[in-house]
Amino acid sequence: xxxxxxxxxxxxxxxxxxxxxxxxxxxxxxxxxxxxxxxxxxxxxxxxxxxxxxxxxxxxxxxxxxxxxxxxxxxxxxxxxxxxxxxxxxxxxxxxxxxxxxxxxxxxxxxxxxxxxxxxxxxxxxxxxxxxxxxxxxxxxxxxxxxxxxxxxxxxxxxxxxxxxxxxxxxxxxxxxxxxxxxxxxxxxxxxxxxxxxxxxxxxxxxxxxxxxxxxxxxxxxxxxxxxxxxxxxxxxxxxxxxxxxxxxxxxxxxxxxxxxxxxxxxxxx
Numbered sequence: 100x101x102x103x104x105x106x107x108x109x110x111x112x113x114x115x116x117x118x119x120x121x122x123x124x125x126x127x128x129x130x131x132x133x134x135x136x137x138x139x140x141x142x143x144x145x146x147x148x149x150x151x152x153x154x155x156x157x158x159x160x161x162x163x164x165x166x167x168x169x170x171x172x173x174x175x176x177x178x179x180x181x182x183x184x185x186x187x188x189x190x191x192x193x194x195x196x197x198x199x200x201x202x203x204x205x206x207x208x209x210x211x212x213x214x215x216x217x218x219x220x221x222x223x224x225x226x227x228x229x230x231x232x233x234x235x236x237x238x239x240x241x242x243x244x245x246x247x248x249x250x251x252x253x254x255x256x257x258x259x260x261x262x263x264x265x266x267x268x269x270x271x272x273x274x275x276x277x278x279x280x281x282x283x284x285x286x287x288x289x290x291x292x293x294x295x296x297x298x299x300x301x302x303x304x305x306x307x308x309x310x311x312x313x314x315x316x317x318x319x320x321x322x323x324x325x326x327x328x329x330x331x332x333x334x335x336x337x338x339x340x341x342x343x344x345x346x347x348x349x350x351x352x353x354x355x356x357x358x359x360x361x362x363x364x365x366x367x368x369x
Contacts, residue, residue, distance in 0.1 A: 131164045135171075142178050150207040154178075158214040172218050175211045180229045209235055216240025256286045265295040271304050292330075321346075331356040 134156065141153035154175065161171035208231065215224055216239060223243040232252045239259040250270040271284035285305045293313045300320045308328040318338040326346035332355035341348055352358065 131160060131167065135160050135167055139174055142174070147207050151210055154207055154210045154214055158218060161214075161218050168218060172215055172224070175215050176224055176226065179208055179211050179215070179226060179231075209239075212236060212239055212241070251284055254284050256284065256289050259286065259289045261286075261289055261291045261294050263293045264291070266299050267295050267297050269296070269299045271299060271301045330354075333357060335359060 138153045138156040138160065141149050144150055157171045157175060161168040223245060225245045226249060227245045227247040229249040231254050232250050234254045236259060237255060237257045239256060241264055242260050243263040246264055246266045246269050248268045252270050284301065286309055287305050287307045290310045291314050292310045295315045296319050297315050297317045298319060301324050302320055303323040306324050306326045306329050310330045311334045312330050313333040316334055316336045316339045320340045321344050322340050323343040326344055331351040334356045336356050337359050
């Protein structure tokens with residue numbers, strides 16, 4: 100009888116411990132959900148430092164809870180695109196919400212892009228029609244990102260990973276309203292191997308030592324761009340405007356640049 104009692108006590112204890120663990124897990128899930136909801140709300144705060152804190156909080160939540168990883172990436176992507184977006188009409192290239200502090204916006208947008216790059220594991224991210232003018236994005240992980248139609252005028256993408264990214268119709272040229280020196284986007288040392296840059300505007304862009312191997316540059320505008328040391332092996336350059344650019348076009352063709360249109364793009368994976 101005592102043995103049965105002991106067994107019963109052990110079973111009861113085990114069940115009690117499991118119930119306790121279940122309660123703790125439910126409580127923790129509830130806490131994570133509360134943190135997530137609060138951080139999402141703070142992304143709409145008019146003060147950039149609050150938005151910046153919300154971005155960092157969401158990244159930590161995604162690390163703490165695998166179930167929240169995809170929703171966090173989706174929210175951060177919407178944040179990047181939602182407040183600063185390219186207009187599709189005849190208005191200015193970028194339209195910004197009135198409360199948005201443009202002078203400091205680069206910091207939270209940069210943080211959001213960095214977080215997405217760290218969390219998304221290289222999967223394609225839709226950032227099309229995003230306004231990232233003057234954004235400071237050194238080392239940004241934007242592999243396979245969809246940046247079609249986005250405005251990155253005078254953006255700094257030094258060392259950025261844009262392999263397989265799509266920037267069809269993107270604006271990366273200089274704009275007088277963005278600085279008196281007229282310098283274009285800085286992508287020095289960036290990797291754009293296989294990037295789709297058809298019809299992209301990179302006027303006066305700094306593309307020194309950029310890897311453009313296999314990139315689609317058909318009908319792209321690179322007038323005045325600095326392509327010193329750029330790798331154009333296998334790049335498609337039919338119709339591209341290199342007028343005034345620092346590039347030995349003949350040498351590029353000898354190195355393997357292709358004066359033709361590219362085949363249909365393949366699916367971009369991680």
